[in-house]
Amino acid sequence: VLFFSTSHSLQYVYTAVTPGINFPEFTTVGLVDGGQIDYYDSNIKKAIPKTEWMKKVDAADPDYWTRQSQIAQGTQENFKVSVGTLMQRFNQTDGVHTVQWMYGCELHDGETRRGYMQYGYDGEDFISLDLKTLTWTAASQKAVITKQNWEQKDWALQFKDYLENECINWLQKYVEYSRSSLERKVSPKVDLFQKDSSSPVVCHATGFFPKAVMISWQKNGEDLHEDVELRETLPNQDGTFQKRSVLTVSPEKLKKNEYTCVVQHSGLEREMKLQVSDRRVLSGSVGIILGVVVAVLQLVLIGCVGVLLIWMKKQKKQIMKPGDTGSDDGHTSP
Known part of the structure; x- marks a missing residue:
């Protein structure tokens, strides 16, 4: 619980x-x-x-x-x-x-x-x-x-x-x-992706409310605290929130080990676990487009x-x- x-x-x-x-x-x-x-x-x-x-x-x-x-x-x-x-x-x-x-x-x-x-x-x-x-x-x-x-x-x-x-x-x-x-509970939508096979892995949770959320990583079933960076929680235009955590390890380590992103939120009945092996790897062009979209969204958020x-x-x-x-x-x- x-x-x-x-x-x-x-x-x-x-x-x-x-x-x-x-x-x-x-x-x-x-x-x-x-x-x-x-x-x-x-x-x-x-x-x-x-x-x-x-x-x-x-x-x-x-x-x-x-x-x-x-x-x-x-x-x-x-x-x-x-x-x-x-x-x-x-x-x-x-x-x-x-x-x-x-x-x-x-x-x-x-x-x-x-x-x-x-x-x-x-x-x-x-x-x-x-x-x-x-x-x-x-x-x-x-x-x-x-x-x-x-x-x-x-x-x-x-x-x-x-x-x-x-x-x-x-x-x-x-x-x-x-x-x-304020007391409504909206569960997060979570996505795992990389820009390309050598880029950091991003665990991105969005659309959740309230603001409190926990995003952590596991390596072969054990809690992982190294090589991870938790980013700031940001507001969405619809009043919900988004947050991301970034895992930076070599492609070799990703292949040899089992990495998992764990998300906990009051809108979830139980913690959500996503296997890094199931991540999306974006193509170069899509990755560039995504980067532009993220940058524009950040500017929109600042403007809002x-x-x-x-x-x-x-x-x-x-x-x-x-x-x-x-x-x-x-x-x-x-």
């Missing part, structure tokens, strides 16, 4: 990008359990729901989306200032640059709470909040001045209260709104989510936006 603990998460990601590229200068994305729930960007200039159940907010608060749009518009200007500030600090005068803010909360088994908040610049960690010490951790020397400024203004305690209380309250509300959707997730390696009537932090300018500018 497979056991998966019950956990839920609420996450927000804000991204500001220098102008001049084919991407909105500012985007915000909200996610529950890894699935997108709302979206705003500087082109459409309004916050919109991205799931049907998110529209239930209207019944309780008819002005919700108008208010969120106004908050995001104000935040957009503050983030534009932040990009300029950090470009000056890093002695940059041109090029493409990004500022990102990611924060959220998690609730495990209805009891354990966890919050987090971090900023990134140009795909690298910049500064993050330590909720235990209520201090900011500078990831580089350039962030020290930001750390000193924010600690003088004592914003950490306000963020801690939000992340461990208000954020959790909203998460529980959203889970209730979306219960029929509306944010460059390049750096993530991690008022009481509305979801907190930067204007709710209590800072003088409406945003914790660097």
Whole structure:
């Protein structure tokens, strides 16, 4: 019997990008359990729901989306200032640059709470909040001045209260709104393939929900931990997820040994096992086409989510936006 603990998460990601590229200068994305729930960007200039159940907010608060749009518009200007500030600090005068803010909360088994908040610049960690010490951790020397400024203004305690209380309250509300959707179980479709006979073997699971999944390998019936690489879980456009694990061994080892991909998911009655000997070997042309399709899909996913997730390696009537932090300018500018 497979056991998966019950956990839920609420996450927000804000991204500001220098102008001049084919991407909105500012985007915000909200996610529950890894699935997108709302979206705003500087082109459409309004916050919109991205799931049907998110529209239930209207019944309780008819002005919700108008208010969120106004908050995001104000935040957009503050983030534009932040990009300029950090470009000056890093002695940059041109090029493409990004500022990102990611924060959220998690609730495990209805009891354990966890919050987090971090900023990134140009795909690298910049500064993050330590909720235990209520201090900011500078990831580089350039962030020290930001750390000193924010600690003088004592914003950490306000963020801690939000992340461990208000954020959790909203998460529980959203889970209730979306219960029929979030608690559904959809089993994965699994495929084993190689680009050619000398390429790594890919075990690809897709179309599953919820997000939690385990993909492992066995060699001659024994668990295998070497020569394998587990990739990040990615969202599909229909609200399900996909994940892949890559086995890199020589063609000789593949012939001499019995390799198996093992997939475990709450939507499966029992674990799924696929023998590598039954894998599909793609022809060169098909492999190239597949690579192009995968690359395009990844770009589509980024466009749908509306944010460059390049750096993530991690008022009481509305979801907190930067204007709710209590800072003088409406945003914790660097």
